[in-house]
Amino acid sequence: MPASDQNNPEIWQDELQHVGFVRRLLMARKWYGADWWFVAISAVMVLGFIFVALFPDLIAPYGPDEIVGTSFLAPGAYPVVPVLLVRTDSTAQALMDLAVPENAERPAIGVIMGGPTATALREHAQEIDEQLTSGKTGLRLRPRIERYASLEELLNDVSSGKLQAGVVDLHEFEKLASRYPQLRTGDSITGETAAAGGFLMGTNEIGQDVFSRLIWGTRVAILVGFTSSILSLLAGLPLGLMAGYLGGTFDRLLSLVMDSLYAFPGLILAIAVTAVLGPSMYNVILAIAVLYVPTYYRIVRGQTLAVKEEVYIEAARSIGATRREILWRYIYPNVIPSVAIIFSVNVADAILTGAGLSFLGLGMPPTIADWGIDLARGQRFIQTAWWLITYPGLAIMLVVLAFTMMGEGLMEIYNPKLRER
Amino acid sequence: MKPISFILLILGVPLALMLLYVFLKGSMGLRKYILTRIALTLPMVFILASLVFFIMRVLPGDPVRSALGPRGTAEQAEHMRQALGLDKPLLVQYGIFLKDMVTFNFGNSMVGGHRPIIDEMSERFPATLELIIPSSIVALVIGIWGGTWAAARRKTIVDYSLRLYSVIIYSLPIFWFGLMLQLLFGIRFKLLPVAGRIDPVIRTTLQPVTNLYMIDSILSGNWPALASALSHLVLPTITLGLVLSGVFVRITRINVIETLQADYIAAARARGIRERVVVYGHALKNAMIPVITLIGLQVAILLAGAVLTETIFNWPGMGGYLVQRISARDYTAVQSVIAMFALLVALISLLVDLIYSLLDPRVRY
Numbered sequence: 001m002p003a004s005d006q007n008n009p010e011i012w013q014d015e016l017q018h019v020g021f022v023r024r025l026l027m028a029r030k031w032y033g034a035d036w037w038f039v040a041i042s043a044v045m046v047l048g049f050i051f052v053a054l055f056p057d058l059i060a061p062y063g064p065d066e067i068v069g070t071s072f073l074a075p076g077a078y079p080v081v082p083v084l085l086v087r088t089d090s091t092a093q094a095l096m097d098l099a100v101p102e103n104a105e106r107p108a109i110g111v112i113m114g115g116p117t118a119t120a121l122r123e124h125a126q127e128i129d130e131q132l133t134s135g136k137t138g139l140r141l142r143p144r145i146e147r148y149a150s151l152e153e154l155l156n157d158v159s160s161g162k163l164q165a166g167v168v169d170l171h172e173f174e175k176l177a178s179r180y181p182q183l184r185t186g187d188s189i190t191g192e193t194a195a196a197g198g199f200l201m202g203t204n205e206i207g208q209d210v211f212s213r214l215i216w217g218t219r220v221a222i223l224v225g226f227t228s229s230i231l232s233l234l235a236g237l238p239l240g241l242m243a244g245y246l247g248g249t250f251d252r253l254l255s256l257v258m259d260s261l262y263a264f265p266g267l268i269l270a271i272a273v274t275a276v277l278g279p280s281m282y283n284v285i286l287a288i289a290v291l292y293v294p295t296y297y298r299i300v301r302g303q304t305l306a307v308k309e310e311v312y313i314e315a316a317r318s319i320g321a322t323r324r325e326i327l328w329r330y331i332y333p334n335v336i337p338s339v340a341i342i343f344s345v346n347v348a349d350a351i352l353t354g355a356g357l358s359f360l361g362l363g364m365p366p367t368i369a370d371w372g373i374d375l376a377r378g379q380r381f382i383q384t385a386w387w388l389i390t391y392p393g394l395a396i397m398l399v400v401l402a403f404t405m406m407g408e409g410l411m412e413i414y415n416p417k418l419r420e421r
Numbered sequence: 422m423k424p425i426s427f428i429l430l431i432l433g434v435p436l437a438l439m440l441l442y443v444f445l446k447g448s449m450g451l452r453k454y455i456l457t458r459i460a461l462t463l464p465m466v467f468i469l470a471s472l473v474f475f476i477m478r479v480l481p482g483d484p485v486r487s488a489l490g491p492r493g494t495a496e497q498a499e500h501m502r503q504a505l506g507l508d509k510p511l512l513v514q515y516g517i518f519l520k521d522m523v524t525f526n527f528g529n530s531m532v533g534g535h536r537p538i539i540d541e542m543s544e545r546f547p548a549t550l551e552l553i554i555p556s557s558i559v560a561l562v563i564g565i566w567g568g569t570w571a572a573a574r575r576k577t578i579v580d581y582s583l584r585l586y587s588v589i590i591y592s593l594p595i596f597w598f599g600l601m602l603q604l605l606f607g608i609r610f611k612l613l614p615v616a617g618r619i620d621p622v623i624r625t626t627l628q629p630v631t632n633l634y635m636i637d638s639i640l641s642g643n644w645p646a647l648a649s650a651l652s653h654l655v656l657p658t659i660t661l662g663l664v665l666s667g668v669f670v671r672i673t674r675i676n677v678i679e680t681l682q683a684d685y686i687a688a689a690r691a692r693g694i695r696e697r698v699v700v701y702g703h704a705l706k707n708a709m710i711p712v713i714t715l716i717g718l719q720v721a722i723l724l725a726g727a728v729l730t731e732t733i734f735n736w737p738g739m740g741g742y743l744v745q746r747i748s749a750r751d752y753t754a755v756q757s758v759i760a761m762f763a764l765l766v767a768l769i770s771l772l773v774d775l776i777y778s779l780l781d782p783r784v785r786y
Binding site: 256260262269352360383389392393396397398400401408 | 597755
């Protein structure tokens with residue numbers, strides 16, 4: 001083994017003991033060579049997610065519950081926009097302009113057989129016709145609908161004047177538009193205009209934008225993760241300090257309870273608690289917070305036990321410091337760094353558990369934009385719509401990954417010896 | 422004989438044999454250690470069962486009302502309360518609950534067919550075992566092999582990729598991973614079934630003995646049933662096994678690295694022993710002791726993962742049962758299932774500790 005500083009664990013680990021937490025972070029590059037970027041990347045990711053959670057409306061194109069398009073639109077696919085297609089010399093702009101007096105010849109309009117454009121034309125022509133009749137305008141819109149098998153035949157017939165107009169999908173037409181300079185498009189007959197480029201991650205079964213729901217879901221994930229972790233920290237830290245410092249029966253009893261809780265699968269207890277409490281975000285936060293108290297308790301108690309025997313504690317006691325002073329001024333600051341590291345990993349765990357709960361349909365009320373709920377909803381359409389289950393899961397994974405990586409990186413930098421869990 | 426008795430036999434016989442071995446061959450210190458360990462296991466089950474009992478009763482929400490639904494009359498509710506013993510004082514109920522847990526008398530289901538819960542669990546529990554045992558094997562093989570490999574090639578591309586693998590796997594929501602596998606192998610390539618334990622038609626030809634379909638089909642020589650059970654097992658096992666393997670890779674890697682820095686490893690290398698033998702023979706063998714203990718602590722991840730895996734793959738195990746009973750508001754069943762899980766956690770960690778104490782000579786004095 002080469003005897004340089006970087007590769008000899010004893011020397012740099014020893015040096016690490018003599019600098020503060022912040023300086024350890026700054027010096028990490030020196031000790032670890034390549035590992036500092038681990039923390040840097042994850043910190044950027046974490047900050048990014050927090051930003052998204054704070055300002056979802058800046059990023060999400062639509063609201064979480066807004067119905068913005070046709071259902072089950074694949075990512076990037078254009079929604080069908082049925083537009084009126086006429087010759088350039090025609091004056092018609094909308095479907096309404098094709099209405100003619102009662103006894104005149106009915107206009108011929110071409111559509112593609114059996115497609116969504118045909119349905120749109122039938123429905124809207126009827127709607128307009130009803131408006132016209134009830135408005136007593138003397139005009140009617142009862143087109144002769146000509147059905148075509150291919151778009152090109154239709155376009156040829158419109159340009160040759162055999163049809164007054166056609167109703168086609170805007171994007172389909174745009175592909176062929178250069179070959180038909182004598183044709184132009186009118187308005188969309190449904191009044192809908194296409195989102196540019198379609199929807200990034202498609203739409204779900206009721207036509208909500210998956211991407212927007214994903215962005216809004218970040219808020220729930222971050223909120224659940226942070227609040228529940230802070231709550232368990234607030235309970236676990238004082239309990240661990242007291243148990244570690246006081247020892248005795250109190251410590252033994254509390255440790256027994258905490259260890260039992262720690263060994264038990266948290267998700268299963270959370271399932272029981274949320275099932276009794278009923279679905280609400282606060283109940284989820286509470287249930288998860290209870291589960292992770294032992295995590296903090298164990299780490300704080302362990303640190304306290306280790307620090308308790310140090311000479312400076314002895315010195316503090318000999319100059320007459322009270323128990324409270326020793327706990328808060330001498331022991332507490334030594335415990336905080338490892339708690340900060342655990343916190344990061346804990347937020348990741350809490351997000352994962354929260355998503356698991358709402359996936360099972362136990363956590364959040366079903367109206368909220370949450371990744372777990374979106375996944376559970378998408379699961380029913382797994383045969384047809386892969387995008388519904390792919391993206392929410394990816395989002396959960398990325399958030400959890402960011403927090404876990406940050407915790408891991410910090411842990412290695414702060415204390416290379418403390419690496420398990 | 423009920424299937425659950427067979428299961429208890431399968432778990433209990435090795436446990437009993439090991440205990441016997443410890444007490445016949447073991448030293449005084451080891452015996453004392455094991456006794457303390459058993460004495461510590463019991464309070465754990467007790468604490469968890471009590472915790473669930475009080476959660477179910479102290480938290481707002483009335484199980485009887487929700488079991489009866491909006492059309493239940495006050496009279497019916499009163500009747501049900503009496504039948505379930507819910508009209509008694511809390512402490513009396515607690516006493517009855519503890520007595521029932523000790524005698525494995527979990528009572529009847531509150532809703533549906535009012536079947537005894539023990540019967541329902543004896544059908545469900547084997548399914549869970551059939552899922553978690555192969556998954557643990559997959560996770561152990563990948564974890565120990567991968568972790569050792571990463572440790573042997575420290576700070577190379579192998580090490581970095583395996584570390585990345587373990588971090589990514591740790592962040593993977595298991596329910597999503599299962600769905601992705603379903604999407605890929607079940608729906609895109611149509612290679613494997615995505616739901617259930619066995620083909621329902623083949624199921625009728627199988628005589629249930631242990632309700633572990635693999636063992637049942639081998640015992641009766643029913644090979645199509647074995648093939649069907651195996652093909653249904655592949656995706657759930659990969660899901661649970663891979664998700665668990667991330668932690669195992671991490672734990673093994675760290676411990677092997679630590680062991681590789683020991684003096685006797687340097688000595689072995691100095692004697693010219695091949696690196697493979699040093700890593701897999703000397704280092705891994707000694708690293709296994711802490712690895713086994715730490716892996717034993719992951720039972721919680723295993724069981725929580727099993728609950729989610731069972732839900733996704735429609736696997737008729739304890740986890741699926743728990744979720745189903747919760748949506749039916751059947752609190753008697755829920756608290757029994759959780760008590761059963763607590764027992765399972767305690768038994769597995771006891772087993773792990775026994776193995777540990779047998780492997781590590783330092784525990785024996």
